[in-house]
Amino acid sequence: MDTQDDGLKWFGEGFDGFPKRLPDDCVEYSLFIIDSKLKTQKELLARLEAVCKESLKLSESLLKEYIWQRDVFKIELESGKGLMYLHGLTNYGDSVEDEWLVVYILRELSNRFPGLWIKIVDTDGEFLLIEAANALPRWLNPEIADNRVWLHHNQLRIIPLTAAAASSTTDKTAPISRSLTLEEALKIITSTPDILINSPFIEEEAFYRLRNYPDQIKTSMHHAMITIPRKLASILHDRPMSIAPATEAFYLRDPIALKPLQTNSSELIFPPNDLVTVSTRFTKVLFAQLKSQHFEAPAAWKDILTRMAKETSETGKRYVRLGIGMKVTSGFEMLVTDPKNGDSRVVRELKILLDDLAAGNESDLPTDQEVAKWTDVTREDDESWLDINFEDFERELQGKGKDKTKSGASGTFGPEPPSGFGDAKTQADLKKMVERFEAFLNDDEAGIGGAEVDDMDQDDDEDEGDEEDSEDEDKDVSFDEKEFARMMREMMGMPPEEEDAEDSTGEARKIEEVETSDEEDNQLDEARKIRKVMERMEAELNEAGALDLDPTPKKLSALKGESKATPKTVEEEVHEDSDEGVDIDFNLAKNLLESFKSQAGMAGPGGNLLGLMGLQLPRDEGDAASTSKRT
Template sequence: MAEKQNRVAEDVVEYCLFPLLSESENGSDDIKNLQQCINSFLTFLSPTLIDVIWQNEGFKLKAVEEKGSSPVHLLGETNFGENVQDEWFIVYLIFQLTKHFTGLVAKIRDSDEEFLLIEAADGLPKWLNPESAENRVYIYNGELHIIPIPQSPADVAAFPRSITSIGDAVECVRTYSEQTRASKQIQTAINNRIKNFPDLMSEHTHYAHCYIPASIAAVLDEKPQLIAPAVRAFYYRDPIDLKCCRTFQYFRPGTRVVHRTRLTRCLYAQLVHQNFQPDKRSGWVIPSTSSPKFRSHDLGMKLAHGFEIMCHKSESGGNHSNINDDQPTSGVRWQQYIQTLKDKNYFRGELEGSVLYEQLMGNARKFYKENFRHSNRGDDPGAEVLHLLKTLDVDIEGRRRAEQYLESPDDDSWMNLTPESLDEMMRERSGNYGNQEDTDNVFDLGKIADSMKAFVGNVSSADGAEFPSAGDDVEEDETQFEDSCSDSSSDMDEYGWEEDEEGKTSSSKHARIKRPPSLDKYMDIMDKELSKTDVGKSFEKQKKKTEKDTPGKVQTPDKDINEEDDDFQPVDIDLNTVKNLLESYGAQEGLAGPTSNILGSMGVTIPPNMDNIENGENTNIPSKINAEKKPMPKPRPKPAARTSTNTTQKAAPPRPPPPRAARTPRARLDSKETDV
């Protein structure tokens, strides 16, 4: 059986890296080699990671010795909290590492196990499920690899049916990379999710004006990443934490200055959407919400509370970590680190000694000191803030003079989600984005009928029905919907059957299926029951073809059912399907419903009824098809309410009539018209 792995905690992503190491008999040599790999990996990623503000934890690696069937490898765990973007940024980093370092195989998962397969669910093979995917999904050469299940005896030697060793699985990926590479559809789904990194991290950075104590401004200028633990301390505060904020010990409001603070969008939204009033004893006074200074004062007050809580916890808990500022910045490893930064144009062509060059060098030196230590401990952020308060020189008056030169804060309109932008996001995420191109700007009703035919023809099982993809099983050169409305068919065509020469029945699209003898009996009983009702009148019928409609056709002596019964008109299945779906879609009134969900899963999006929108009516029956509206009868007013004979009050006036029902358009396809 496959080796069962421990479950990953919520909001945590776990990644394992299996570098290609030379064989050694001493286990300590493997650990040393892994440590060298860590230095190489961090050096390669440092230009991308230096300025990143993580939500909770950053990218980190540690060496793990061989245990059971798992070989020596590098292990990393990152708590991404509420910001899922951090998780996908780590996926991007793993793909970049495996693409750059030869022989490196990686594996990544979270509390949902193989979340990469969830992202590419539409392209997975039938045999792949959460149980069979155990230890079969890896990243190699910048691509996703899936070890297949052997389909023949010849495949058993290469692809084991059950993977009992992670080491064997890693070697299988390296040896049979061509056979294990996932399909193009799966690769495209993953690449679409990570292709905007690392630029997306910069796009999701938000600059805001915060009215904060000058000491906090100095701390954030020295290390902007400390903004995340401060926001987290405020966001997850409790009444015990707020006791220290009654009288501030470290960050009193008397030294406040306006500071242009860098946050992520997630951190900014967490601060803005927290309703909080400070204690009156704290000395913090917030202007009214109508004041233009409210946002900067409100953000600064919340940040000050977060920093105060963070420092108080560190002091009371005795978490005085030794801040290592003596990390050597010389030697071969430092020179390799700086050379990698220069190769990746980290210094932006600045001359050594310039202001920007020194600022970038300072950030690179901080990253080197924090990430290239051999100890894998993390410093307590509160202790780090206390250490910076003792070492930094805070110029309050200088910061107040510089307020007039601050750049404007970023626009935060991205927090307001409009219905149009939400629909756009849903179309992009569902994979149906861009499938609505129509050169004539006219919606084809035939798409609905063809999609439903493809859906009915698909395979279903105990796991549910399968939706066809956009364009699957729908022929582009098929006869238009108009032709299907006008063509005559036999009574068996109504149920998808055709009769052959031997009297057997078969489906026009699938293999021949023998009609059960009992079906005729059931059909007769059903016809007798329905003959006593008006159900048959509710269906749209096909038009009869006359001799003028079929010129040149030689009449045969055999009579079909249309000639035997002049009143018989076959039911038009396509037309009824489209009509019922449109009525159901109109009843949704713009909300989610079964029709939009089913058609959306098949890549069909019904356009809104622009005619009714212009008339002020709330209906969603499509009108981008050329349509003519049928007049609807005016509703009769309800009778006036009766009054009691014991009173002299007048009868209440009649209530206004209910709104008119949604009007069903008539679809015009080419030159003919068909009532829907």
């Protein structure tokens, strides 16, 4: 029996393995030294070790107080396929700021070593090109972008198609419209580095998020006063970086992890005894994860929280600090006791510290005087960056913002206080996002789907004759906005505007002139056919009631061409008299309001249509809230 060859290479037939894919929320970076002066592997190894040492110095100087969400920046020596280079992989979790911090460190390294070429990708691929999508040339699409983007000497360098053609052994005349292998890319960089592209526009877009570095490293941190057990305060003071895995253990908790919290206070590793209030360092992402979570207090903490609520109220500082401290303590409890964290280096270090404290009968715990001497023990940053004013947010999305000056009580003008929406960085990012979206919508060269159609996406089998025919068809099928608006006004029974009336008069004159030509007679016939089709459509819509803007018997008879009006009942006459002068499509209004209500305060078609018409409806508060307001 004949067997069909599927082209798949099996084991022993040149099988290269399954395609590799990065785990979610990971960024991978590879550092290569390309220098013609290096003649031996020993010299290359020495240069790579120098880069590795410099990366450690740079991390120590920049990241003294920084807390990584999951993995730290780290590079190690790798070798394979005849290559020797540095490689690293960082899992940044929910903190995208970690990913851009890695990009900043690598960019600084490339500036300090002229022969260093760096390739950096994440789960989405060449994410630097994604950031610069608004400025990319049409040929640089995701299908061919792999291994074309490099960091070199503080610049973004791109391998063009012409360089790929020059390195190809199959065809020297046409560029290769495909992704490059790592070996091909390194060969191009080694042989013809000057051919690589460096566009200031692409570079500015790709590195836009690095504009505030290195100051952004400190800005992304947040200090908060929390009330926690003295034992935990001692551990946090010794291992401040452990706050990240503990917060993540709390944030990603499951029923198995919560089980240890249901035991008695005496069985807990961190019982709520001997509490102290200290300043703890978080990243803004970590603090937001703790602050935003609704968490029912464990049994051991309920009495303490109840007493504190009676003393200070639930909005008092002491109660809030105790609540955050309860969440942090619960996170550490789950982190240490959950078996799935047994292989974690941080957990092993925490258990060693706990064993040391248990061996010393906790006599080594810091006293209140020692705690008072800790650095920044009373530091507490402002939490206003957590507050979102939805009115300011919507105003920022519309590109309006707030007025820079306002009138004071005395009639003088002065600077307005800062907007309640986010910080300056957040407003700048939002403004950039809106600008890119508006540029996308206003792109006159975009295709019918709103995006440009690349030549690569077209079928290569189509001949030039078909393309010319399609272009002619596009020219014939043109869209006249004024004509469309005028026809719609006629269909809906609305009087024509003055400009439309003038246009119709001018159009009639043009029709008289057109009748003198045989070729233009054909166009007039086509227009008449279209007019008949529109009249039929109008009649069908009127029968269905879709164009019934004023559902009175008088108007219905007029639309249907009846010579006599339908007799009215007394109720219909009263209803018409009461609504005289008001032309409202009740069904349309009802549907719009129901659509807006179904959005539940979120964005949607109903709210967008009303916003375009200049209508800003209040947020729907539900039937219960509405009933309470009416009562």
